[in-house]
Amino acid sequence: MKIAELITWFESWANPAWCESWDNCGWQIEPGILEDEAKVLVCLTPTLAVMEEAIALHANLIFAHHPLIFNPPKSLCRGEAIADMVRLAFTHNIGVYTAHTNFDQVEDGTADVLAQILQLKDVTPIVPTQNGLGYGRVGLLEPFLTLQELLTVIQKRLSPPDLIFSPNANLQQVISKVAVLGGSGASFISAVVKTGAQAYLTSDCKFHQFQESRDLGLILIDAGHYATERPACDRLVEKFRSLNIDLVQLSNHDEDFRQFFQSGN
Template sequence: MKIVDLITWFEAWANPAWCESWDNCGWQVEPGVLQESARVLVCLTPTLAVMEEAIAQNANLIFAHHPLIFAPPKSFRRGEAISEMVRSAFTHNIGIYTAHTNFDQVQDGTADVLAQILNLQEVTPIVPTVSGLGYGRVGVLEKLLTLQELLGIIQQQLKPPDLIFSPTADLHQTISRVAVLGGSGASYISAVVKTGAQVYLTSDCKFHQFQESRDRGLILVDAGHYATERPACDRLSQKFISLNLDWVQLSQRDEDFRQFCTKYNF
């Protein structure tokens, strides 16, 4: 399949027109690869490490969730990460394409995959947008779990380096209704409360957002940005494999960008 056909297929599923006004979905760098047979490296974040991986694997398309460029650059200078990514893309003829907030909303996108990992049933969007899609998912657990059991499943399935959750006096309380949103989802706390969810799994939550959640009777669970979105990248690579492309791989050099002192002996 040619790259142009792959992108056409993808955009029919996750329309870039659904991208938020502050976002930057679609082509970040297109050095003239549209008519080439697709050799795709899927990643969460396009970094120089991922670019090196793409070069080593003879890939011609980096398909990323996070945009390479959020705001228009004011300059390109040698040695700066974005400049070096763009230079390498043109030098090695590697396209960089991003699916961000459009991919968040669709079936089998970032939120849907989290809901499936937790086996949520009767799933609906936290905030509906178009055609029954939307941001986040809320549903009921397949069977009742204690909070401790649910946290254990999240740890086992997502493997975050650390879990942060709202203070609660009872880890043995029964949980039936859960909301999820991959990436930075704290701004949706009010919408989640309205869904009747008892637990909200997301990431990048601030101190006072944990306070707000506690005060509103919602258990907030922060598993980290990488851990909550990387599974959807894995799912996307599997979808690409089913299209019988020349070559598809999930990046092995994606980075979490966070380290925790508990890993080390000081």
């Protein structure tokens, strides 16, 4: 399958026109590779380490969730990450394509994959956008779990380096309805409360957002940005492999960008 055909297939599923006005979906770098046979490296975040991995694999497309470029750069200078990515991309004929807020909304996108990992039933978007799609997912646990059991499931299935949850939460509280949103989802707290969910799994929550959730009677669970979005990259790999592309691989050099100190190590 040619790269142009792959992108057409993807955009028929997750239209880049759906991305938010502040976002940057679609081609980040296209060095003239549209008619080449696709050899794809999928990652969460495009970095120099991922670019070097693509070069070593002889891949010609980095397909990322996070945009390489959010805002137009004022200059491109050697030694700067974006500039070096652009230089290497054109030198080695490697494109960089991003699916961000458009991929968040769709079936089998970031939120939907999280809901599937937790095996939620009767799933609907937290905030509907169009045609049954939308941001986040909320659904039922069957069977119900205690909060402690739910946290154990999240730890086991997502393997976050750190798992934070609301203060004063009763670990023996029975949880029947859960909301999920991969990545930074604290701005959706009020919308989650309206769904009747008892617990909300997301990431990048600040101190006072835990306070807000507690005051609203919602158990906020922060598993980290990487842990809540990386599983959707696995799903992309599965979908691309079903298209019989010559090379599709999940990056081994994706980074969490955070480390947690463990005393005694």
